[in-house]
Amino acid sequence: MTEISLPEAESKAPDLAELHKIGVAMHLLKPASKEPFRKGWCEKPDTLEKLQSGIVSGHNTALQMGKASKTEYGYLHALDADLRDGSKRADLIKALDAALPESDRAYVVETGSGTGQHYFFFAPEPLPSHTIAKGDGWELALKGTGTYVVAPGSIHPSGKRYEWAKGKRLVPATLDLVPPPKVALGPLRKADPKPQAEPAEPIESTELKAALEQLDPSKQDYDSWRTIGMALNYESGAASWASTCSINGRNAIRAPRMKGVIRAKVI
The missing domain is CATH 3.30.2250 (Prim-pol fold)
Incomplete structure (x- = not known):
């Protein structure tokens, strides 16, 4: 050593x-x-x-x-x-x-x-x-x-x-x-839970995909796609969504490609 x-x-x-x-x-x-x-x-x-x-x-x-x-x-x-x-x-x-x-x-x-x-x-x-x-x-x-x-x-x-x-x-x-x-x-504060709030209805994968299609890749940078991916993982509970750890680098040029990766995970 x-x-x-x-x-x-x-x-x-x-x-x-x-x-x-x-x-x-x-x-x-x-x-x-x-x-x-x-x-x-x-x-x-x-x-x-x-x-x-x-x-x-x-x-x-x-x-x-x-x-x-x-x-x-x-x-x-x-x-x-x-x-x-x-x-x-x-x-x-x-x-x-x-x-x-x-x-x-x-x-x-x-x-x-x-x-x-x-x-x-x-x-x-x-x-x-x-x-x-x-x-x-x-x-x-x-x-x-x-x-x-x-x-x-x-x-x-x-x-x-x-x-x-x-x-x-x-x-x-x-x-x-x-x-x-x-x-x-x-x-910055985490939202306070509302008293006696009803659990949110789960979002269907079709809704997620429809929302994703509305995004313009040219206006999203690397951090934006990473945040979107984390949100999808949270909402869908999809264990197949790759950990943010596996995404290294911050090159915004790669952002459009991220949309395809995230969409594939939702599907």
Whole structure:
């Protein structure tokens, strides 16, 4: 076995060992990529030894969100703030402040794209992923159960590094001194069950297929199809629906093909 240089691993991925120690689930990504290094990443996170070995070998790493990352502080989540048009910064900040009023106290990673940030926080329960708000040139999304974000220290396809923002580093040893921000759950909160609500009628496969046919593949990206697939699995209870773990990569070019895959699973 190749000897692992722990200092080198730590220098490339700051705080990885400490985050792993408190219960944050992680897995390796391909070098300079957002794609998982292997299938089944959400079923079995990588061990710390494997992570450190992979980092030294040039692999990127990912932090798993929601249910997989249960810690004594709560479940780790992130708000993904993506600003593609700098002139729309005020709109994005307004949406961010509404979703996370104490965002200035959050732990923040500057993404390698140079146009986005990940705002980490802990929630008392695992939350589902969804888009919170979006506009022309910007989007704010919650990264929850079943998703991951690229870890600091990793290299973006552009060659730039994901890094903790100055003064915003998530250091487990000081979390008791600097509490995670209070999150105004609002749209993030799981729906409260209605008292004496009747069970919902099951949706017929013909209805699902009809609804799917109404979707325009050109307007759906990879994450949209993955969310649709998870919803189909939930509604139909179809054990044949492939786990989201088996879908690696986020290339939007593959989105139209996803429709055919999902449709085949429904049929």
